[in-house]
Structure formats: C-alpha cells, structure tokens
Amino acid sequence: MKLFRKTLVAATAVTAMWGTAALTDDFYAGKTITCVVPYAPGGGTDAFFRVVVPHLSRTIPGNPDIIINNMSGAGGLKANNYAGNEMPNDGSEILCAPWLSVAQMTRREGVRFDYSKMRAVGGESAINTAVVNKNIMIDGDRTTAGQGSQPLVVAGLAPSSTLDLRQRLGLDILGIEYIYIPGYRGQAKQFPAFLSGEISLIGTNFGSYSATVGEALVEQGPGMLWVEYSNTDADGNVLPRASQLEELGVPTLVELHQQMHGTNPSGEYWEAYKTLNLLTAMGLSVWMPEGTPDEAFNAVKAGWEALPNDPEFIAAHEKAFGKPVGFVPYEAVAAAAASVGSVSDEMVKFYQDYIAEGEQ
Amino acid sequence: MIFEALLSGLMHVFSWPAIGYLGLGIFLGVWLGALPGVGGITGLILLLPFTYTMEPVSAFALMLGMFAVTTTSDTIASVMLGIPGTAASQATVMDGYPLAQKGQANRALGAAYTCSALGGIFGAVVLTLSMPLIKPLLTTFSTPEYFMLSLLGIAMVGSLSGNSVAKGLVIGLFGMMLGTIGEGTFNGQPRYYFGIEYMLNTPPLVGVVLGLFAIPELLELATKNTSISRVRSDQSKGGGMLQGIKDAFANWWLVIKSSTLGVYIGMLPGLGASIVDWAAYGMAVQTTRGKSEFGRGDIRGVIAPESANNAQRGGALIPTLTFGIPGDFAMSILLGALLIQGLRPGMQMLTTELDITYAMVWTLIIANIVSAMLLMVLGRQVARAIFIDGHLLVPLVIMFVFMGSWLGAQSMGDLILMLSMGALGLFMKRSGWPRPPLIIALVLGPNMENSLVISNRIYGTLGWLERTPSWIIGIIIVITIVGTASGLLRRKRSKPVDDPNLSAKLSIEGGERNPIIAIMLATFFVVFFAAAAVLAVDFHPTNRQYPIAVCTAALLLLAASLWSDLKAARLSIAESSFATTWRDSMTDGDMQRGLTFILWVAITVFGCWLIGQKFAISALVFAYLIFWGKRPLWLAAAYAAFIFMFITAFYDWTMHIPFQRPFIDKLF
Structure with a gap:
C-alpha cells in the first residue's frame, strides 16, 4: 500500500x-x-x-x-x-x-x-575590489595606505553610487584618511586619471577589471590590487571569499582590518556596510x-x-x-x-x- | 616580427570568410552612414549580435569595415542636405553645402571621398607608428587639460562658424546650458527637470542635430520650391568628381596635416570624434595663405575635416586596444565585441595578438579605399539628386528626421525636442546666428563641467591653470579667437568672389541677417540665460557654479551682439519705417510659410502620439505631396506606402526599435 x-x-x-x-x-x-x-x-x-x-x-x-x-x-x-x-x-x-x-x-x-x-x-x-597606486603606501605594505608619498585620492562616479558607497565605507571602516572626488563618469575617465597620477584609488568590479584594464593598471602601470570587499549574508556573517583574488594574495576587508588594528571591524560604518551588502546581494x-x-x-x-x-x-x-x-x-x-x-x-x-x- | 605580423594580418583579412564580411561591412556602412540620424554607432549595435559566433578577424572585418566607412558616406547628407550626418561631419557642412548649392556637389563629394580614403590610410599608418606614444600622451593629459581642450573645441567652432564671434560663443554657451539638463555632476539632484522624466537626461544629440539643421533646410526646399542646387545642371561649372579628386591631391599637405591631427585627437578619450573635424577645419582656415572663401564653398573646407575624421577612427582604436580605455561610445561597443571574442586589451594586442591588431589596421585601410571607390561610382547618381525637385526629396528626408530623432531616447520627448530645435534653427538661420556651436557644446558640455569641478577640487580653484599643458592650450584658445575675429574683419572688408546673384541664393551658415528676428532671438536668449541663472541659485553649491558662470558669460556676450543687431535694425528702420521693417522681416524669405511648415511638423508629432509613427509620418508624406508639392494622388499614395513599408522593414523588423504606443490603442 x-x-x-x-x-x-x-x-x-x-x-x-x-x-x-x-x-x-x-x-x-x-x-x-x-x-x-x-x-x-x-x-x-x-x-x-x-x-x-x-x-x-x-x-x-x-x-x-x-x-x-x-x-x-x-x-x-x-x-x-x-x-x-x-x-x-x-x-x-x-x-x-x-x-x-x-x-x-x-x-x-x-x-x-x-x-x-x-x-x-x-x-x-559581483566581486568588488580596489586598485591603488603603490605610492600611497610605504614599501608596498597594504596596511600603510595613506601614509606614502602620494595622498589617497579616491575617484568616484557619484556619491549615491553603490560602488562609491562601498569604497568610502571600506576606507572609513579601516580608519584611513582620504580625499573623495566624485564625478569621474565611468572607467574611460577614471583609468587615464589613475595612469596620470591624478587619483590614487579606484573601486572596480573584478570581472570588468580583469577583462579590460587590469594589465594596463597593474602590470604596466603603477597600480596594485589592494583589497577585496568582503561579502556578508543577511545576518551580517562574513561569507567565504572569491578564490580568484585569494590566489592573487589580496586580503579581504575583514583581513586587512585585522592586520591593521588587530580586531574585527565594528561600529556604525560596519553596520552600514552590512546593510549595503544585504541590499546589493x-x-x-x-x-x-x-x-x-x-x-x-x-x-x-x-x-x-x-x-x-x-x-x-x-x-x-x-x-x-x-x-x-x-x-x-x-x-x-x-x-x-x-x-x-x-x-x-x-x-x-x-x-x-x-x-x-x-x-x- | 612586425613585418611578419603585418603580412599575417593582411592574410587574415584576405582569407575567407573575413574578406566576405569586410565587403558586407563596407556595403552596410556606406548605406548606414548616408542615412541622416542612423550612422556608425547604430550600425555597430545592429551588427554586434551577429558577431558572437564568428572568428575574431571576421567579426572585426564586419564591424570595423562598416564603422570605418560611415564617416565617408555621411558626407552625402552634409554636402547634399546641409545636415551633419554625424557629429564628426559638421564642419564639412560649412563649405560642402554651399558647393552643392553652386551645383558643385560632385566636386565636393569627389574631394571628400578621396580625402576620406587618404585620411583613413594615413591614419592607419600613423596608428601603427604611434602605438608607443599613447602612454606618454595619456599620462601627460589630466582632467584640467580635458577641460581646456573642450573649451578650445567650443571656442574654435564658436568663432569659426559664422560672421560674429560673439554670437558663435553665445550659441556655444547655450549648448553648454542644454548639457546641464538632467542629473548634476556630483549628485543625483536633477537640474532643470520640472518633474518631467525625459528631462532627467541631457537632450539626445541626434534630435538636436536633426531639428536644428534638417528642419530649416527642408522648409527651404519646401517653401522656395527649389532643388538643392541653386543653379541648373547645365549651368554648373567646375563641379566634376575628377576635379574633386584633383583638388584633394593638389592639397596633399593639408591632407597630411589634417590626418595627423585626426589620429592624435582621436587618441584622447572622450574628445576625438566631436572636435576632430573642427580642429582640422580651424587649422585649414588659419594656415591658408592667399584668397580663401571658407564658409562660402571653399574646397579646402571639405578636404580638411574629411581627412581628419577618417584618420580619427584609427587614433581612437589605440587606447581601446592597448589600455582597454574606450575613447568614445563606438569604441565602447568595439571593446564589448573584443571581450565577447575572448580578446583582452593590453600588451598582448601588441605582442602575441599583434597579427589581429594589424588585421584591424588593414581592415581600416581596405575599407577606406573600397568605400571611396564605391561611392565615386555611385556618386554620379547621388549627386544628381541636387537637381531633383525639392518636393520629392522632402518626404524621404522628413521620415529620416522623425525616425532618427526617435532613436535618441525612444520617447515622445525626442520628437518634441526635434520640433523645438527645428523652430529655433529656423529663427537662427534667418537671423545669422550660427548653429554648429550648439552641437559641439552639447557634446562636450557635460564633460567640461565634470572636468572643471574635478580640476578645482584636486588642484584648487583655477590652481590647475599653473599646469604647463593647460596654459599652452589656453594660449591656443586666445590665438584662435583673436585670429578668427581679425580674419572676419578682413573678410568683411574684402569683396566675395562669387556672383552676387548666386550668393544671395546660397544658404550660408550665419550668412542671412534679418535684424528684427536677430533681436527677437537675442531677447529670447537673454530671458533664457537669466531664468536659467535664477533657477540655478537653488541648486546644490557644486551643481550651480558651472551654470551660473555660463549664464553670466552668455549675458555679457549677448549685450555685445544685441548692440550690433540694434545698430543694424536702426539703419533699416531709418531707411524705411519700423512697420515696413517689421513686415519685411516677417515676410522675408517666406517666414510665414516656414512657420506653417513647423506647424505641420507639430501636427505630425501629435499624430505620432495619437496613432503611432508609421501612420502619422506616412500621412504627413501623403498630405505634403498633395498640398505642398501639388503632386497627383497616385504618386502621393505610392510614396506614402513606400515610407510606411520602409519604416516597418528597417526600423521595426531590422532594428527592433520600440515604437510609440498609440494613444488610441490605449482607448480600446
């Protein structure tokens, strides 16, 4: 039966x-x-x-x-x-x-x-990452970003753009001083400005970066992949990271925070960051x-x-x-x-x- | 290794099926470039999906082959109709259209095709030699220099395209203000939005170009009951295509200078296509010795921009291929195609994939040669159109104007924009206000504002002027304005070489000067700039600096141009009376019929909303041929049916353009 x-x-x-x-x-x-x-x-x-x-x-x-x-x-x-x-x-x-x-x-x-x-x-x-000019650091040490010979000037699209918000929140979470310059409309504007030394940090999607300007910025240019913006789940737990960037030795935001401050990130910027991740799953x-x-x-x-x-x-x-x-x-x-x-x-x-x- | 790669690239292009696709691309490019409002970018969008499954060389043979030749065939609309086929062929209108009106379209087209081919070839050669220079060029130019170069472009066009530097610059500033419509540079705050969603964006270029240039020329054909040529075919002198070819070779140095300029300007992201023709035109005007007729049908005014705009295509390819930085919209599409093909921009395009890069270079060279030859063969027939009765041309062109404008944002706003610009263009043409500066300023304006505010933030307010490249460009701007102003003064003192009767019939940019209409227009601009400045006060501080600065400069220049127009009006009134001057102004040049024509266009725009484009435009064609053209019923019906079928087959079935949903559909 x-x-x-x-x-x-x-x-x-x-x-x-x-x-x-x-x-x-x-x-x-x-x-x-x-x-x-x-x-x-x-x-x-x-x-x-x-x-x-x-x-x-x-x-x-x-x-x-x-x-x-x-x-x-x-x-x-x-x-x-x-x-x-x-x-x-x-x-x-x-x-x-x-x-x-x-x-x-x-x-x-x-x-x-x-x-x-x-x-x-x-x-x-999407895998979000940042490319920085090596000159903003001392001896290429990621934890010294903003202390090098060049100021940390962040290129942005617009203050309400998700990419820019993630970028700024990431820097605020790490406690790094920076100058934020929005108005660079798209990669075609940002990348020449980066190559000419006018700006020193740009946020980008890893897929688009590796498919287009990765070589020009990092291999031929003054840049290095600096950080991967950690993904979090609906409860705010940090999710496993992207293997591609791990293989390149790029730390996550949480790892970089630990290296710089010895603790996990916390505070209002971190809460806002988790909300952003939830909204931009x-x-x-x-x-x-x-x-x-x-x-x-x-x-x-x-x-x-x-x-x-x-x-x-x-x-x-x-x-x-x-x-x-x-x-x-x-x-x-x-x-x-x-x-x-x-x-x-x-x-x-x-x-x-x-x-x-x-x-x- | 380079020689091997060159040879290998050539073999790739001549292998099957790449050569077949190249032929197809050239054929399509010739047609798409010739259609006003369509052009190369539309062609790239159309072709992109077909390339997914092709090999890279075939894919780029098709796309680049098509794209390379649209700047050759877009000359047809510029020369024959006085409508810039694309932004890169605006300067060609300045002398190409007067040549066509003198019955010398064949000569202008012959010179243009030859220069396009030579410019394209030379551009490809310079492209090959200049690849190592791109990085130093890109790193020398920062944001302040992009601002200064944009300013140079607007100053150049403003001062070159009419009989008054002040008016040219005011129109440039008007274009810059149109560019501020929509979201502000630094935040999402919409400017001059008035709650209308269409105005969240900068007005699309295509609607502005077609309205501003095409509508006034169309109503000239419609109201004056004339052909494009103001002389009969048996009276046209020195207008053969062979003469045009000879002209091109006789001015070989100008071709080389213009092509070189085209390649290097093409390398600069965001600037290339829009200023390259004017930069070459300006160089031709300022470096020409002896008697010149620029603006009234000087063949060198065709040779310089046509050499430069084809060469520019090679230049724009360099940053796209080597850095993944697309210089313009078209290059963004090509970059997308590159990715879909699995190719990566970067050093490998100059090393392991060098043969593919050279295949692209060969594609440019072959496409430019073949298209020039093809157009020369077809050119004789095309050029005959200048002697055709204008009433038979108007319906076809008006269909392209309506559908081309619709391509901007696919909204009724596009048609209203085209109509408004058409009315403005009519008044500008009648009163000697030049139209080209509006276009270039609309293209460059948003980037200029961005660059200015970014420069001020990074280098301090005007601190960036201390940068050497910036002040060098600043000096060039001053030289351009002063040089052109003194050239205008010289020209006003010298006598024109044309037959005065013919001169009166020519449609020359800034050539007509109805003082009453000029004053009305100047008053309109005063109100416009004053209102725009007042509205800007409420904007976010970062968003209001630029519009207020632009409005202030415009109001100052308007005072100068108003003074000159008032003087002209006073002279005219002194000779007769105010009433006579007013009446003459309104009837002069069939102004009333012109306004009637605008009303017809307005009714058709309403018809598009009510019953959709296909029926409304076909109805306009039918009614036009009956009431304006006085043609038989059968011809009007057949023509309207053809227009209906063309819109359906090309814009609907081929391009998959979403049409306006007719209001009556919503009722049932």
Missing part, C-alpha cells in the same frame, strides 16, 4: 511537472522577449547581457528570440521606472539591470519603482513586472537557473570575462528585494547624510 501511495505521489508529481513543463514550453514558443538594459551598448552591463542572451534564449523553454533594448537614461532610473510602471506584464519584456536598491532606500528624487512589487528572476554576483539582476503570469515567470526563471550549469554558457562567459559564472539564486534576490523597504529609518537617515557628505 505504501509502495502504491509512493508510486501514485510520484506519478502525480511527474504528471504535474510534465504538465507545467508543457505549459511553460508552450508559452514562449515562437515568441520574442525584449530584454531592457538600462545602459547604452558597450558598457559592462550591456556586454554581460549580450553574452547571456543567446544562451538564455536556448535555456528558456520554448526557445523564444530575445532582443536587447538599451533604454539608457538617468543613471538607470528610466528603465527601472519603466519596468516598475509601464512595462507590459505579459511576459514579453524583462528588465536586465544592476538594481538600484540604494536609490529606492534613500528615496532618491525621480524613483518611481518598488522592487518588492516586481518579480525577481535571479541575479549575478547581486551585481546584475533580472526582473519581470508585477502581475506577470506564472507560466511566463517560471519559464524565464527556469532558463536563468539553467545557465550556471550550461557548458556552452560557462565557456562563453569565461571567454568574455575570464572568470567563472557567479549566480545568485532567486530566493536571495527576492529576499533582498523584500528587504529594501524594511531598512530602519535610522539607517536610511545614515545613508542620506553619508551621501550628502560625499557631495560636499
């Missing part, structure tokens, strides 16, 4: 799965998905999704055609606002973007979207608008989740970015989206003030 019941359950499950699969298969067969990318062609975000799209088209049941629509503007706000309000919720469009959780949390002017109402498909993890993410039917959502989610195990995609990703795929599961993205609205008022105020301080 037990065996019969198990068989029945299994048969029901298989039928249900087959049914779902058939339904999902049907949904996108012969259709086209528009992938809305909030930045212009050619940048890191665009390059990533251009590598992803042909493979996602293969892994989504029904094999839809996917085209990219670059909807640049207002630092990504335009596309996010579009996804949060006007994007058709029939499964024909998806948002493929770095997510602007800090903008939503700090109630930045012009924000008209709410991630907790959108449907998170999944994300891609992934570098890039995929969203569908509120009200998207389950069959469309499940199909895209299934396609996205299949990518990290797809040999063709892994090969294409490594060829383009020189590093393995680091995907963030759907659950983590959904949890991060839900958490944006639950950040304490005190922390929101901290961030608003901290951003305003960066503007001075």
